[in-house]
Amino acid sequence: MRRRTFLIAAVGALGTSVLAACTPQPRPSASPSPSPSPTPTPTTQPPASAVPQPVSMLRSRWSVDPFALGAASFAAVGSTSASRDDLAAAVDDRIFFAGEATSRDAPGTVSGAVASGTRVADEVIAASDGSERIGVIGAGVAGLTAARALLDAGYDVIVVEARDRVGGRIDARTGDSWPLAVDLGPTMIDDGDEALHSAVVAAGGDVVSFGRSDEVRTTAGTAVAVSGVGAAAVADAVEWSSKQPHDVPLSFAIGQSEAGALSTTPDDDGVSDADWLAYQLDSVVQPRTSAPDERLSAWNGGATSPGDGVGGAVPLAGFGTFADDLADGVDVLLRSVVTRIVTRDDRVSLRLRTGESLTVDRVVVTLPLGVLKSGSVAFEPELPLPKARAVSILGMGDSDRVWLRFDEPFWSTDATVWSTVAAASPVALWVNLLPDTGYPVLVGTIAAGEAARLAAVDDDAVVLAELLAGLEPFLDEAKRADGDDGATATPTPTPTPTPSAG
Numbered sequence: 001m002r003r004r005t006f007l008i009a010a011v012g013a014l015g016t017s018v019l020a021a022c023t024p025q026p027r028p029s030a031s032p033s034p035s036p037s038p039t040p041t042p043t044t045q046p047p048a049s050a051v052p053q054p055v056s057m058l059r060s061r062w063s064v065d066p067f068a069l070g071a072a073s074f075a076a077v078g079s080t081s082a083s084r085d086d087l088a089a090a091v092d093d094r095i096f097f098a099g100e101a102t103s104r105d106a107p108g109t110v111s112g113a114v115a116s117g118t119r120v121a122d123e124v125i126a127a128s129d130g131s132e133r134i135g136v137i138g139a140g141v142a143g144l145t146a147a148r149a150l151l152d153a154g155y156d157v158i159v160v161e162a163r164d165r166v167g168g169r170i171d172a173r174t175g176d177s178w179p180l181a182v183d184l185g186p187t188m189i190d191d192g193d194e195a196l197h198s199a200v201v202a203a204g205g206d207v208v209s210f211g212r213s214d215e216v217r218t219t220a221g222t223a224v225a226v227s228g229v230g231a232a233a234v235a236d237a238v239e240w241s242s243k244q245p246h247d248v249p250l251s252f253a254i255g256q257s258e259a260g261a262l263s264t265t266p267d268d269d270g271v272s273d274a275d276w277l278a279y280q281l282d283s284v285v286q287p288r289t290s291a292p293d294e295r296l297s298a299w300n301g302g303a304t305s306p307g308d309g310v311g312g313a314v315p316l317a318g319f320g321t322f323a324d325d326l327a328d329g330v331d332v333l334l335r336s337v338v339t340r341i342v343t344r345d346d347r348v349s350l351r352l353r354t355g356e357s358l359t360v361d362r363v364v365v366t367l368p369l370g371v372l373k374s375g376s377v378a379f380e381p382e383l384p385l386p387k388a389r390a391v392s393i394l395g396m397g398d399s400d401r402v403w404l405r406f407d408e409p410f411w412s413t414d415a416t417v418w419s420t421v422a423a424a425s426p427v428a429l430w431v432n433l434l435p436d437t438g439y440p441v442l443v444g445t446i447a448a449g450e451a452a453r454l455a456a457v458d459d460d461a462v463v464l465a466e467l468l469a470g471l472e473p474f475l476d477e478a479k480r481a482d483g484d485d486g487a488t489a490t491p492t493p494t495p496t497p498t499p500s501a502g
Contacts, residue, residue, distance in 0.1 A: 138168060144166065186319055310417055
């Protein structure tokens with residue numbers, strides 16, 4: 001779904017047909033042979049923007065990364081916290097599960113992944129003795145946290161990782177083009193998360209407090225105060241859904257509740273009540289959940305939870321130092337893709353794509369939910385029904401980061417979080433790092449349907465043109481006037497290469 005101009009009155013007409021459309025679409029499989037590049041979405045490059053070209057650009061594409069197949073889990077229709085418990089449950093005290101998707105309290109976060117690694121290590125220790133050999137599949141923070149705890153408890157531990165690096169969906173890039181680390185996964189530490197803050201600092205990473213101030217603009221560049229209409233409409237829809245006999249998608253609840261009758265008549269700034277509902281979904285709910293509202297549970301999806309996912313501190317060296325610190329001294333076998341997990345009596349065999357195998361006493365599986373859904377890793381015997389159902393019913397959402405570095409700011413606002421209303425932009429939120437770091441760097445969050453759409457576009461120049469067009473409302477007024485006088489855009493640079501899908 002493209003970012004909405006959103007005629008909300010049409011939502012109600014969808015009726016029960018929306019329910020049929022809620023079946024998750026198949027994701028690319030992390031198959032043994034390289035998958036073909038996705039067919040690019042036909043895109044007409046927008047006209048040259050008055051916004052100057054950045055010096056460097058980096059973006060993630062998690063939905064087409066075969067070792068992630070999405071950015072973070074979410075509560076899809078029909079799922080509950082019990083679904084996460086089922087996903088986390090051990091199988092016969094031989095196969096244990098961790099990762100952000102198994103976290104009841106903090107799914108989709110670094111802290112949730114860390115907590116799951118600590119939990120699963122305790123479970124392994126309780127079920128075994130320290131003389132055993134433990135395999136850990138995945139060198140993200142969940143796997144590394146578990147491996148570190150098990151090593152400290154005296155176990156023989158080997159971590160098997162498909163990528164050529166540790167960190168998983170933590171992917172921090174550094175280079176001469178960037179004055180600070182570029183985090184293509186998580187980018188900020190949440191407000192009040194002192195444990196993660198301390199861990200990042202202890203790993204040698206400098207952390208800068210993020211001074212949040214928001215600015216919302218229209219297409220014309222007019223700064224407007226956020227209306228509470230959109231948040232109230234979502235709350236009304238969730239309240240309506242709570243009285244229904246079955247869970248429904250948030251979009252369906254909106255169409256059936258009073259939210260579906262919001263006015264589409266614009267005010268003096270060109271913004272309608274329906275536009276504010278679209279804003280609440282696009283710039284608050286989707287960035288926080290990574291989920292499209294047509295798949296997000298109205299009952300359990302957290303549509304009315306506070307916040308939009310922007311944190312309170314910036315790790316200048318990125319989360320990569322934290323992952324590297326966890327991996328220090330851990331035996332990690334890189335470039336090793338597990339294709340089958342076979343349990344026989346009191347041993348577990350990990351079959352690799354190369355044809356080799358490893359035998360361990362127990363295994364900790366930290367594969368991303370998207371990979372579990374793809375079926376690219378087979379379990380023998382098959383997973384128990386409650387766990388298979390949890391894998392099926394929980395959602396894997398899309399959320400990508402795009403980093404742009406400019407020679408100098410083209411904006412005059414000191415606001416650190418930007419968004420637009422009643423304006424077409426693929427980016428839900430922009431974070432302006434200039435006030436807190438001194439660098440003219442913008443970090444954009446592309447969420448849900450827009451993330452999936454742009455991840456399928458291989459041409460960075462096409463994507464960049466869309467991004468710059470969406471930034472025009474924040475162009476300094478003097479530069480905007482120059483652009484209206486016929487100024488031409490500077491030549492397009494060669495963007496910094498995007499991360500590979502491997």
